Amino acid sequence: MEDAPVMKFELIEINDTVAALRKFIEEGNYSPGDRLPSERDLIGRLGISRSALRKALGTLENEGSIWRHVGKGTFIAAHGLQTGNSQLKHLSEAVTPVQLMRARLSLEPALAREAAVNASEKSVTGLKAARDRAAAAATWDEYEAEDDAFHRAIAEATGNGLLLSLFDHLNGVRRAVAWNTVVRTSVRPPDNHSSFEEHNQILTAIQERNASAAHAAMREHLNSVSTRLFGEE
Missing domain, CATH: 1.10.10.10 (Winged helix-like DNA-binding domain superfamily/Winged helix DNA-binding domain)
Structure with a gap:
């Protein structure tokens, strides 16, 4: 008692x-x-x-x-x-950074294509804001957070809840995978960081409702990221 x-x-x-x-x-x-x-x-x-x-x-x-x-x-x-949490945890432990990038190359160009077809004006405005915040980031951590926001805004712009959920699962694994190969030699991304222009190209294609160009621009962007990280296409 x-x-x-x-x-x-x-x-x-x-x-x-x-x-x-x-x-x-x-x-x-x-x-x-x-x-x-x-x-x-x-x-x-x-x-x-x-x-x-x-x-x-x-x-x-x-x-x-x-x-x-x-x-x-x-x-x-x-x-x-x-119910997917245990699976996400398992995947984050089993997937390598290279496998993760290949998964992104399979999904995110398709998301950009769908965004070009379905994005509302409000979605485009949100994409512009995320792009601008990424370009103005004062640190790498801030840039990576805004880069995340830009890519998620593209998934949201598809107007397809299932595609957004797939992106969130993939992105959840991406955040947990160990990126031991990443070495930063500056406080923030340099002004000529290639992702800035690549983001511009993706956004322009979505604004112009050019689905094939959006798909190609996202694929080029992710290949560029992969090359910087792993030295491979």
């Missing part, structure tokens, strides 16, 4: 921590595939204990809101596809 109040207190603490963690994710505008801050960072921001945080993370993982990858971090799961 004496243990009951303690158990009740612990249950309340866990529920409060889960609620605080949900609020943090919601207010942070995290998207599927985004990585949450480290446990140490979350403990400081939320003002909670490590044990309470881990229990809360476990709750969110069990319900399918997040998924965790040992050594790489905690990621936001694709909305509405909770």
Whole structure:
């Protein structure tokens, strides 16, 4: 009987921590595939204990809101596809960076083609904003976040929820795959970074409703990225 109040207190603490963690994710505008801050960072921001945080993370993982990858971090799961979390985790451990790029080459040019056919004016405006933010990024981390936003905006512009879900799954794996070959020699992308012009070409093709040009521009962009990373087409 004496243990009951303690158990009740612990249950309340866990529920409060889960609620605080949900609020943090919601207010942070995290998207599927985004990585949450480290446990140490979350403990400081939320003002909670490590044990309470881990229990809360476990709750969110069990319900399918997040998924965790040992050594790489905690990621936001694709909305509405909770049963796929374990598969995403497995894929992130099994897929190599080269395989990941080949998967992107299979899907994303098709997304650009569909976006050229279906994008609304609002979608095009969003693409322009994402492109401009990427070009103005002050750091590589900021650039990569905005580059992510640009590519996801293309998937959204297709107007096809299934295609967007496929992109989110692929992108979730991409974020968790170890990119040990990436070496940065500058604080931010140089002004002549090839991706800037490649993004322009993709956007122009989508604006002009030129499906074949959008497909080709995205494929050229991803091949360029692959060449920079791996020295291969």
